[in-house]
Amino acid sequence: MVFGGIFFACESLVNAQMVATSLPLKRGFSKIPFISPYNMPRYSIEQAREADLIKTFCKNIRQRFRRYSWYSDPCGGVEWHADLRTAAGYPLIYASFGSGKDTTLFMGGVHPDELTPIHLSFRFARYLNAHPDVYVKHGIKVIIAPIVNPDGFFQKYPLRTNRTVDVNRNFFTLDWYEKAGKAWRGRRNGVARYFPGYFPNTEVETLFQVKLIDKFKPDKIFSVHAPLGFLDYDGPGDQKPVHLSRLERKAKQFVYAVSKKTRNYRVVDYSFYPGSLGNYAGNERNLPTITLELKTTEPSKVEEYWLKFLPGFLQSVHYPFRKNRSEVNDNATRFFSIYDQIYLENQG
Ligand SMILES: [Zn+2]
Numbered sequence: 001m002v003f004g005g006i007f008f009a010c011e012s013l014v015n016a017q018m019v020a021t022s023l024p025l026k027r028g029f030s031k032i033p034f035i036s037p038y039n040m041p042r043y044s045i046e047q048a049r050e051a052d053l054i055k056t057f058c059k060n061i062r063q064r065f066r067r068y069s070w071y072s073d074p075c076g077g078v079e080w081h082a083d084l085r086t087a088a089g090y091p092l093i094y095a096s097f098g099s100g101k102d103t104t105l106f107m108g109g110v111h112p113d114e115l116t117p118i119h120l121s122f123r124f125a126r127y128l129n130a131h132p133d134v135y136v137k138h139g140i141k142v143i144i145a146p147i148v149n150p151d152g153f154f155q156k157y158p159l160r161t162n163r164t165v166d167v168n169r170n171f172f173t174l175d176w177y178e179k180a181g182k183a184w185r186g187r188r189n190g191v192a193r194y195f196p197g198y199f200p201n202t203e204v205e206t207l208f209q210v211k212l213i214d215k216f217k218p219d220k221i222f223s224v225h226a227p228l229g230f231l232d233y234d235g236p237g238d239q240k241p242v243h244l245s246r247l248e249r250k251a252k253q254f255v256y257a258v259s260k261k262t263r264n265y266r267v268v269d270y271s272f273y274p275g276s277l278g279n280y281a282g283n284e285r286n287l288p289t290i291t292l293e294l295k296t297t298e299p300s301k302v303e304e305y306w307l308k309f310l311p312g313f314l315q316s317v318h319y320p321f322r323k324n325r326s327e328v329n330d331n332a333t334r335f336f337s338i339y340d341q342i343y344l345e346n347q348g
Contacts, residue, residue, distance in 0.1 A: 035207055043084050043204045045091060053091045054080050061122075061147070064154065068299035070119055074146075076126035084208050086162065090150035092208040096216075097128045097142045098135030104317045105218035107209065109147035110168050110225065110277070112158040116294050117224035119302045121146035124313050134314065142317045143216050149205045160193040167205040169196035169273060171280035176200040180274040196275045213281060219323045220254060221281050221289040222316040228293035230268040231255050234282025235289050239269060250321060251288040257319050258290060262312035265292075288321060 035043060045053060058075035065074055082091030108121025125144040128134055135142055149167055152159040160166060169180060180196040188194040197203060201210070213221075220235075233255035237248030244252065259265050270291075272279040282289035292312070294305055 035202065035204060043086075043207075045082055045085050050082055050091070053085070054082055054093060057082075057091050057093065057150070060154070061150075065119070068115060068119075070299065070302065072123070072126075074119075074122040074126075076122075076129060078125050078129045084204055084211070086149075086151045086204055088151045088154065090154065092145070092148070092150070092205065094143055094145040094212060095125050095129075097125075097132075097144070098138075098140050100135065100139035100141050102139070102320065102322055103141040103143065103216050103218045105212055105216060105221045106142060106144045106223075106313070106316065107148055107212075107221070108145070108224045109153060110149055110205075110209075110223060111160045111166075112147065112149050112153035113160045114226040114294075114297045115158065115299050116226050116297055116302055116305055117292075118147050118153065119299070120294075120305060120309065120313075121224055123302075123306060124310075127310070135317070138318055140317060141216070143212060143218065145208070145212060148208060151205075161195065162203060162205055164195065165197040165203050166194050167203045167209075168277055169194065169275040170200055170203045170206040171210070171275045171277060172200035173275055173279045173284060175274045175279070178274075183274050200275060209277065210280075213285075213287070218287065219321050220251075220316070220319070221277070221287055222258075222292065222313070223277055223289070224292045224294065226294035226297045228270075229295040230266040230270070230293050231259055231262075232268055232270040232278065232291040232293070233288070234272050234278035234291070236286050238282065251286075254288045254316075254319050254321060255290055258292075258312045258315045261315040262309055265312070287323065290316065 054075075058073075058080070061074050065072070078095045080093045080095050082093045084092045086092065106121065106124065108117040112118060121144060125146055128142060128144070147153060149162050151162040155163070169184070176196070177200075180200070184190060184194055184196050201207060212218075233252060235251050235254075237244045237252035240248065255267055259267050272283055278289050278291060281287040292309070294301075294309075
């Protein structure tokens with residue numbers, strides 16, 4: 001009787017599954033690139049191929065740079081790493097400088113139609129490579145990801161998106177499901193270049209940033225964009241004019257310290273968006289996050305910007321702020337570590 005009951009239950013379960021799987025997928029769903037343990041290999045770089053992929057990538061970037069009359073070798077002698085690759089197969093590169101504890105994550109090229117930040121981020125990496133005193137003496141660590149969204153960059157005309165999604169609206173912030181779609185249709189009139197994705201965390205470029213935060217546990221983040229012309233701060237003490245704690249004041253002071261080193265560049269308290277880095281890292285995880293918006297995306301401006309902003313870049317990595325681990329909510333970043341573990345277990 002007992003066996004029969006179990007058998008019957010199993011049989012009806014199988015039948016139910018057959019019914020469920022015989023229904024066709026709704027339009028669009030089959031094309032959504034969910035990143036899961038099952039398709040992780042598509043986005044992972046095998047160690048044996050890492051060096052070759054990066055070498056070819058650097059050659060391609062260098063060639064593309066000439067289009068903008070940038071003749072320097074972007075990758076230079078920097079030791080680049082890449083664990084992930086994009087849908088188009090480009091490696092998502094980053095470099096690490098110094099071995100100190102205070103860590104700054106520096107990023108460019110999230111929106112690759114904003115050209116100037118890409119040039120400056122590569123250049124800052126080469127600068128650090130040539131000037132170890134910047135980090136050795138100060139006991140700090142700097143992680144640079146100069147081109148977070150290469151798929152968008154290598155289009156005929158660089159895009160804001162990675163071809164489909166604005167990867168700076170795709171972070172899994174708490175307000176994503178409620179607000180990302182509304183914000184896109186409302187504030188942005190549903191223009192494709194601001195599309196936040198059908199779901200959060202569908203884009204490998206977003207996952208890349210999450211994984212950098214997860215792996216290096218930065219104390220602060222500096223991300224370069226253009227062309228709004230200001231510095232914006234998200235993090236502890238943001239949008240809180242009074243009654244700041246000592247830690248909040250210290251964190252918030254970060255943006256004014258950078259401004260001071262860049263001829264008092266304008267600081268604007270810009271609101272953050274559902275699914276943006278400022279919201280994900282700054283607002284939700286209490287990581288002081290600065291967005292530098294250069295004034296233009298005009299390639300000929302890079303020399304002027306380099307001279308103007310290098311002191312600010314240096315301040316961004318030198319500003320002494322060590323986050324209190326207990327005050328950081330990194331549950332969502334851990335979520336991806338679990339994914340990694342499942343993936344590795346399946347491999348092993
Ligand atoms: Zn941008």
